[in-house]
Amino acid sequence: MFSLSQRFQQTSNQALSFAIFAAAFVVATFCAQLYQDNVFGLSSSIGNIQPQINVRTSRFYGSVNGRPKENLKISFDLESDLTPLFNWNTKQIFVYLTAEYNGLKKPSVKSEVTLWDSIITDKEGAVISLNNAKSKYSVWDIEEKLSDRNLTFKLHWNIQPWIGPLVYGETNGESPVTLPQTKPKSQSARTSKRSEAV
Amino acid sequence: MSEVLQEIQKKLVFPIDFASQRRLDRSVYLCLMIGTVVSCFIGLFTQSLFNLVVSFGLTFCVCLALGLPSYPAYNKQRLEWVKPKISH
Numbered sequence A: 001m002f003s004l005s006q007r008f009q010q011t012s013n014q015a016l017s018f019a020i021f022a023a024a025f026v027v028a029t030f031c032a033q034l035y036q037d038n039v040f041g042l043s044s045s046i047g048n049i050q051p052q053i054n055v056r057t058s059r060f061y062g063s064v065n066g067r068p069k070e071n072l073k074i075s076f077d078l079e080s081d082l083t084p085l086f087n088w089n090t091k092q093i094f095v096y097l098t099a100e101y102n103g104l105k106k107p108s109v110k111s112e113v114t115l116w117d118s119i120i121t122d123k124e125g126a127v128i129s130l131n132n133a134k135s136k137y138s139v140w141d142i143e144e145k146l147s148d149r150n151l152t153f154k155l156h157w158n159i160q161p162w163i164g165p166l167v168y169g170e171t172n173g174e175s176p177v178t179l180p181q182t183k184p185k186s187q188s189a190r191t192s193k194r195s196e197a198v
Numbered sequence B: 001m002s003e004v005l006q007e008i009q010k011k012l013v014f015p016i017d018f019a020s021q022r023r024l025d026r027s028v029y030l031c032l033m034i035g036t037v038v039s040c041f042i043g044l045f046t047q048s049l050f051n052l053v054v055s056f057g058l059t060f061c062v063c064l065a066l067g068l069p070s071y072p073a074y075n076k077q078r079l080e081w082v083k084p085k086i087s088h
Helices: A004-036 A185-198 B002-011 B018-046 B049-067
Strands: A042-055 A069-081 A091-101 A111-122 A127-134 A150-161 A165-170 A175-176
Touching: A004 A150, A004 B018, A004 B049, A042 A150, A042 A175, A042 B018, A069 A091, A069 A150, B018 B049
Parallel strands: none
Antiparallel strands: A042 A069, A069 A127, A091 A111, A091 A150, A150 A165, A150 A175
16 A cells, blocks of 8 residues: 555455455345246246248258258247346346257157247337247258157247346246148149149 | 656655555445445345446545545655664
8 A cells, every 4th residue: 555556456456356246246136136026937828839841952951962851930929028037137138939849769859949039138128929920940850850749839038147147947838739740742742633633 | 768667657656654554445445345335235226237337436436536646644654764873
């Protein structure tokens, strides 16, 4: 504390120590508020899921060596109120709709794919109400076929805070859907020709 | 060049006496501690991280204004150096 530079250094160092304390306080109250608002019990309603399976042969859609690969797209309705996720330390929320399913060859292996997502930056936009929305991504499985599987749709959220760790969670309200069986192309072509002839 | 810098450094020392150093150390620590606690509660009650950062920044500025300058009050108890006795 003798000279000007020493006094500046000492004051800055002490301020940094207290700033770390303040950051810890912010993180602690942020987590406490999340628990108080019961954010891990938020509900959502995912309905009117209309799956659409396309067979693709492009490598950009998961096809290997031109082998056909089933791609899934959906349209859906979604209702959820995520306003409790916003408090003084919330920067933005990443919301994503996933589908979970078991493998055909290995039924014990669970896969999860994201079909739709969104970034919410303010509390006003945290009430989600989508009607007949289209999925953002065309998804495929590592196995060739995706049809005839039981999918469970869930809405997940991820809080990105100003200070502290990312917080992950999911809403209550799963929607199980069984994907339709796709017909082989040649068979569907034949049936359409027959109907034309009749 | 380095001699010029050394000369400037010597002029920028702005020393204060030992009693003021001890007093200043305690008061800056106390000021920062109270300021941090108050800032935290201001932020929490207004639910604004911006308010917390602004009030903490103000506290830091007050502490710097309190501690950095070598006010005349900080130099009232200067040490009296023992004068050398020259014996012939």
